[in-house]
Structures are given as structure tokens and as C-alpha cells.
Amino acid sequence: MPDQTTHSESFYLATPFGQLFAKRWTSAGSQQTSALSPPQAAPFLLFHDSLGSVELWRDFPQRLAEASGRDVITYDRLGFGLSDPVTEPIDINFIALEAERFIPLICDYFQLERFIAFGHSVGGCMAVYTAAQHPHRCEALITESAQAFVEELTRDGIRDAEALFQDQKQLDRLARYHGERTRWVLDSWINSWLSPTFDHWALDSALANVTCPTLVLHGELDEYGSAAQPAHIANGVQAEVQLELLPGIHHVPHRENPDLILDKVVSFLKQSLN
Template sequence: MPTLVNEESRWIETPHGRLFSQCWSPAGEHREQRQAPIVLFHDSLGCVALWRDFPQRLCQATGREVLAYDRLGFGRSDAYPGELPTHFIQDEAERFLPLLLAHWRVERFVAFGHSVGGAMAATCAARYPRQCQALITESAQAFVEDRTRQGIQLAKQQFQAPGQLQRLHSYHGDKAPWVLAAWTDTWLSAAFASWTLESGVASIDCPLLVLHGADDEYGSLLHPERIARLASAPARCLILDGCRHVPHREAMDQVLEAVREHLRGACPAWPVP
């Protein structure tokens, strides 16, 4: 039978505004072993709700707690005060992750990020090497590629069609226009054109799993190659055939199995004191 999962939602007060967060944990906490929870970093248009049932399935597959949160400006979190700065990836590691970990009393964690969330997860892993036990990136960008810009430009045009922006309203409310602009205007701007993951991440010291769809419309296979080269610890690169930009939805079972096997070897449980 599938493992039962408990869900708990919390609001986190920060100096910058409230963040919405949610935790999925295996039912029955009388375990002899504790494991570092998995922290999810969503993509440029994402939020907790848009992970859909993936966090629950991830919790069941790994036996670990899974934490997800809406970044400031997204989902149910408070609006972002102004335009998104070009250093927003670094900000997530320096300003917001510590508040999330402190609120949920997390000492060690596994970072899992999708798309730009993958760059954020990698930045967090590099910044907190003693706390981050493992890293998983999915469809992450390592630099601003022509394919990335072309895909975003096409998406920007598609959102001009009647009813398209309403899809974002369903998840982000009145913040939807800001969410779309934060993605498209930032990535298409001249100020962001020179960004690379290497500029903020010198090396990754924890075991690394790089997942990427073979048909990703926002990034070629140069991205997983460059991300894997950042690892000073063991790294595995898995290219998922037939997948585009959202493997955790398009090939969920394959993603779950890859993550489960990665974590089994990367960070086994440790005894409860």
C-alpha cells in the first residue's frame, strides 16, 4: 500500500513579506532514523500548488519530508516590492532559504530545483555545504542560451492571447502580471544576458543528480553538462528521452526512481540522538 502522507501548511514572517510554505511528511513519525528533508525550489512561473501531487509522491518514494514554498511575489506569498533584481537567484540563497530552514527547524537538507529553481538549489548547495547533503537539478539553466531566450519570447507572445494570463491568476492572483514580467523581462533583458551559474557557484561539494529532458524547449544539453562540471563530489547526469521542460510531470515515475536511488547512496539516514 502507498505510504500515508501528512500535510502541514505554514506562513513564514520575514522582513520582506510573508512566505507560504507546505510540508509533506510520512505518516507515523515513530522512526528510528531521521533523514534530511527535501526542499523544493519552483520555476519562474511556479508555486507550491503547481507542483501538484509531485511533493506527495516524492515523500512516498523517498520516505523523507518534503518542503516547498512560494517565493516572494509568487503563489500565496506576499507581493514582491518592486521589480525582480538581476541578482534574484543569489538572493534566494542568502535572504530567504535561511528563514525557511529556521522556521521549520531544519539543520540539514537536500536541495531540489526545477528550471531557474535548479540554479537556486545549486546556489544554496554551494553556499551551505555543511547543511546541504545532496543536490538535484531538473531542467536547470546554467547560462542564458539563445534557445532559452527564444522559448521565453515565444511564451511571452502566447500569453498575449485571450485568457492565457488568467491561467496565472488562478495560482498567483493579482500578482500574475508581475510573475510573467519577472520571468520574461528579466531573462530577455540585456542586464541579465551575461548571467551564468558559474558566476555564483564556484563548486558543488555534495553528491549531484542532474536531470534534463532531451527535448527541453528552454535549454540544450549544454546546460546539464555545465552543471555537472561544477561538482567536486560524485555527479550523475540523466537525460530523459521524450521529455521537454517538466520531467517531474512528463516522466514522474522515472524522476522519482532516479531521485530515490540518488538519495539512497548520497545521504543515508543518521541515528536520532
């Protein structure tokens, strides 16, 4: 049964690029004074993965709000979930552009002076760029299963997924979350990462400008990125960093073992922000 002390509210944000769907979870703990969550503590801002959406986070945002005593905000990127659809091919610089174009708009809408950036997979890459581009607002950075550069393991995983989605049943499952946007969502992921123009993409320039405490989470069995990916992130940031390789975990740690991830995040906050 959902925790009645956690309230969620949905929003539609008008932007110059299209309307974004967002959701905010507010825990009773965020209204109280505690060592973990002081008054007006910075909320989490969650960034979803390449096929993700607000709803695909499932109950993790609620549980994160409950465990941390902080508000949690997440949104569907343009073209995903319940945000406005996109028809043109995704910009090859979409990772950096997300932090540049949309984060200031989201901060203005929710009146966020500070936040904790938490991103899964490519959302982790966007969280890195957000921390780099908005250091005065980003209090801490958490990456989960993020890629730091292009390696063949990542592309092999995408090719395997591409073959899997030839099955209409698999495509229909994704359509539950993206509706008419589904084909664009899938093509954007496949075509961007497999494009030759993406060969030399890397997070290095952004990592060099990350100055906030950073937690790097990565499953040892991640099918989209080797252990070299989190090591690259940890070695690149210019701040206190905690690297956690998670035994027996694949690409979606917050779904495979949410209790473990919540424990890691709460412990990181206690050590780094107090």
C-alpha cells in the same frame, strides 16, 4: 486516492521581506528506520520555477515524500502563489539573493539542520546557489531542467511563451495560482531573462562551491535549454555527480513522467547517501 499515510500542513512565515507561504508533507516512512530513510533523515527543500508555486508542483511533493520516506518542504517565493505580493521590478541578482536571504530564514523556521535541495528550472539555479552558500546544511543537490548560463534557446522559448500569454485565457490559467500577482510574475520572468544586463549571467561561481553529491536531470527535448546546460552543471560541481538526459522529455520532467523522476531520485539517494 491520496495516500493516507502522508500528512500535509501549510504555514505562513513572517520574514523581514514579507510573508511566505510554505507547505510540508510528512510521510509515515520518515518516522521509521530504514536503509533509505534513517531516523531524522534530511528533508527535501523544493524550489519552484519562474512561473511556479507550491500548488503548481501538484501531487509531486506528496509522491516524493511517499517514495523516499522523507519529509518534503516547498514554499512560494515572495511575489508568487500565496506569498506576499511584490510591486517593484525583480532584482537582477534574484537567483543568488534567494539563497542568501530566504534559505536561512526557512531553515530557522523549520529547524532544518540538513536538507536536500531540489529545484526545477530557475529553481534549480537557486538550489545550486543554496548548496554553494550553505554547504554545512545541504546534504545533496538535485537540479531538474536547470539553466547554467544564458543561451538563445532559452530566450527563444521565453519569447514564444510571451506571445502565448497574449491570449487572455492563458493569462487567466496562470492567475489561478498567482491571483493579483500574475502580471508581476510573468513580467519578472520575461524582463529578467531577456534583459541585456543578464547576458553574461552564469552559475559558474556557485558551481565551484558545490561539494555535495549532485543529480542533474534534463529532458532531451527541453525547449528552454540544450544538453549543454546540464553538462555545464555536471562539469562545474566539485563533487560526485550523476547526469541523466531523459529521452522524449521536455521542460517539466516531474509532470511528464513523475514515475521516472521518482525512480531516478530514490536511486540517487540510495547510492549517494548510504
